[in-house]
Amino acid sequence: MERMLTLFLLCPALFFTTVTSQRDNVCLRPNLADTIEMAGLQRYFNPGVELALSCIDGYTPVLGPRKIVCTVSGEWTKTRFLCTPKRCPYPDPLSNGELYYEDTIYQSTINYTCNEGYVLTGSSTSVCQANGTWSTLVPECTPVTCDLAPIPQFGMIIYDTTVRGNITYYGTTGMYKCHLPYALIGNPRAECTASGTWTKTPECKVVTCRPPHNIARGYMSTTDQRDFDFMETVKYGCTGDFVLEGSQEIVCQQDGNWSEKPSCKAPCEVSINRGRILYKGRRIWIKDFEPNKVLHKEIVSVYCKNAARKCGYAVPTQCIDGRLQIPECFKEPSYADYNFHSSSLPSEITQC
């Protein structure tokens, strides 16, 4: 229908120009940008005709003049008239979400998305309208909700934040605990996840440990041959000069095993026959060192000689579970030197 109308209008007009163009100059319909609107539908305009220019919806006029006139020479007067798209205000940021847009002019689109664990309420897109306003309000990202965390039998949960009413939100966390003597089996941490459910609930189970065994050269705080409950403890000690290494106390763990037992470590003998030692800050002749015994982890020094500088120096060595290594630089003095020239021994001469 529209095409037929155009043809109808065009044909007589063409005929009209060929005939009349020698007499009068007319103006052709001006070639304007798509965004400019003008009054009048015709293809030819007579000199003296004024055309008012305006912008289509969504565009704003800039510069001018806003009017062109057909002159006697068959040309339109000049104009710098332009139409620019309207601009919508810059969108506000979205808390707990993101917005994506390339521009904020007429027909631009904003896409809204929410971060993990948040749901969008409102419209996820907004378009800049012809009147320079956005088509929708800024949506909201509201956190996913969970019910209260499920509580295991014989257990409880301690939330890390205050929980009001019946609901919790994405990211709420807590710690499960079991009432004694029940032991917690599973993950003690709880969290309201992005899918609106809680992480797996652990179980509270009865756990017992077998009666503990004694350790070599030691004794225990109990001789009960019974099963022990989760978290019960037993203490160990060592007999005589043996020294306890490790934790003095063991505990019945949630896996039904005892924590690692300590052990009793043996004392050492200082295996030299002639010479002086340095022990706990005292210089002692070995024959006066009674009893000849240092405890596990204790340190003793023997004396060596620096032959070049003719001086003596103490070399420390440590007792490790019954073994005390005498440093290699130590030379046991001869019977004669020890008894008659003791002032020449490394422990007696000038110290380095």
Ligand SMILES: *[C@@H]1O[C@H](CO)[C@@H](O)[C@H](O)[C@H]1NC(C)=O
């Ligand atoms: C908005 O989303 C639509 C559909 O998913 C996509 O075609 C368009 O490119 C997006 N626009 C922006 C600015 O991200």
Ligand SMILES: *[C@@H]1O[C@H](CO)[C@@H](O)[C@H](O)[C@H]1NC(C)=O
């Ligand atoms: C802008 O245009 C839209 C759609 O035509 C309309 O709903 C809205 O009320 C207009 N806003 C203003 C401020 O004129």
Ligand SMILES: *[C@@H]1O[C@H](CO)[C@@H](O)[C@H](O)[C@H]1NC(C)=O
């Ligand atoms: C908890 O939820 C129940 C129903 O599920 C409801 O009847 C009750 O009022 C809620 N309590 C609170 C404190 O919101």
Ligand SMILES: *[C@@H]1O[C@H](CO)[C@@H](O)[C@H](O)[C@H]1NC(C)=O
């Ligand atoms: C408990 O101890 C036994 C024996 O030493 C060992 O085989 C088992 O793996 C331990 N259990 C756990 C959960 O560590």
